[in-house]
Amino acid sequence: MTTTNPVLYLFASAAPPTLDIAKVIKDAQSRNFDVCLGLTPTAARWLEPQLSELARLTDHPVRSEYKMPGEPDVWPKADVIAFAPATFNTVNSWALGLTHDFVVGVVAEGIGKRIPIIAMPCVNSAYVQHRQFERSAAELRAMGVQLLYGEGGFVPNQPGQGRPKEFPWRLVLDAAAAATRT
Template sequence: MKPVLYLVGCATPAVLEIADPIKQAQGRGWDVCLILTPTAGLWLESELEDLAALTGHPVRMRYKLPGQPDVLPPPDAVLVAPASFNTINKWASGHADTLALGLITEGIGKRLPLVALPYLNSAQAAHSAFSRSVDQLRADGVRVLLGDADDHFPHVIGGPRKPFPWSLALDALNNTLRS
């Protein structure tokens, strides 16, 4: 049985390429389940059926109702990419007002392997809330990929357009699993 990866995508331009990391993760042996923030779900609305067919699972964006069964297998690891400024800050503060946030805040408590690859603009990256949130998430065991050792940050909106480093995030996830 393949390990299950929850890929949590936030509303940033890179989410429009979300099929690419799904295929890459599947090529690395993962059973991928896609969870989107509500706004990312709106951006990808016309592609949701294709993404569900690609993963073999429904794409989730909202909490299920009480009494409804879980339609996704439990995760073995979680990759939050692209991670928005909003999601990073809410996650660090323990907010769970969307399914995506609920799953990743629970992931900390469940001690799941968690990797986040932010995509934000340079003003957001410079905001003190962002650095505090990154520090908190790292203290909670989340591997947040930034320029300190990962040599790609800031991957900022409005900066030079370069491909979003999906493989970097998947490599970091594999490294996190090994350690």
């Protein structure tokens, strides 16, 4: 399976900005990425009515589960991985190496494979008060993940005051594009 465009694994957790993922895929494709979409199981459930259309849009199956042993890989190899939005649970699971979700397993392994990884959390200000979140963010950065969080990235909102339409997807795709140029 070969492609002439850089391959972007676009991964998303179940947070409200995920509902706009089709627009993000189109934006990534306009930047000449070959996009493969991976979702946490809950995000896949949220998007279930759109999954066949998303697969058609990317020309790749949408994945949310590990493949069975012996099954062939259905995606080309990633040039870059973008994980956004990454929820509180996803960030902590990833940093701790808890790979129960397919997408978390891929990014955990991607660190060891030295695949450039960009991640942007989507968490509210109450969640970030939990001490583990900052430890997890620091741990991911120490492992080489470009975490777009805080100044110049995602800034948490107050609980119940999210603005999913304002999620800074452009920053994620800009960073992915930059990673493929280096």
